[in-house]
Amino acid sequence: MTPAERQEIVRERSKGVTHKDLAALFGVSERTVYYTLRTEKERKRDTRIRTKQVSVTLTPEELDGFDQVLARHGVASRSAGVRCLIQSANGIFQPDPFLAEELKSFRAALNRVGNNVTQIAKRLNEARAKGIAPVFGDRSLAQLRLLSGFVLDFADQVDALSRRRVSRVTLEAHNALKEFSDAPE
Known part of the structure; x- marks a missing residue:
């Protein structure tokens, strides 16, 4: 097959023409059509041809903040900054085993508190139903x-834990943007 025929197969397939119809149209096997499409997909990936688009809706304040971060790190455009974040997201947005373990222990403690509150409410309701003070x-x-002190301490601990996690992710995102701004275009 000529390169032009291969490109025509790719174009027609993107329009929804079936593999079987493409094979009949070009006088090749369906396997050849699959191979041609796979080869083109790999070529685009290998040559880093961008074929997908990401869209996000932000408030004016969020966009302004993003622009400020990009400017601070010398990143030329929003698309370059978003591309950098996406490329480095695998390292940034990994599950945090420490955070997961801490939240698991918090959940157990909160369950105990919930049980205590339920028991208190049950006793008060029983007394009221019997007309007893x-x-x-x-x-x-x-x-x-x-119990109240525990709940407040618990809330403070969760807040501190989440703030540390956000700070770490923010730092890693800034580092990713910094590396990107130093990289050649």
Whole structure:
């Protein structure tokens, strides 16, 4: 087959013509059509011909912030910056085993707190249903204060953990942009 015929197969297939019809049209086997399409796909990938597009909708503030980061790192265009982030995303957006383990322990602790709150609510409802004023002494008040303190500490720990993770991802993204800005076009 000539290169022009191969390109015609690729064009016609992108229009939705079936492999079988293409084989009949060009007088080749279906296997040849599959091979031609695969070879073209690999050629585009190997020569780094860009065939896919990514679109994202941002607020004006988000776009302004992105432009500022790009300018700070000397990246010439938004598309170059997004391309760099996508290329380096495999290293940046990996699951964090430490974060996952911490969140697992937080979930267990929160389940215990939830069980305690459920028990307190159950006892108060039982007392109210019987027309009895619930016994709520200093010990019960101290337990509720401890429980409240735990929940607040828990929220602070989750906040700190997520802020550290965001800072790390931000640093890695900045490093990826820096490397990209130093690379030849």
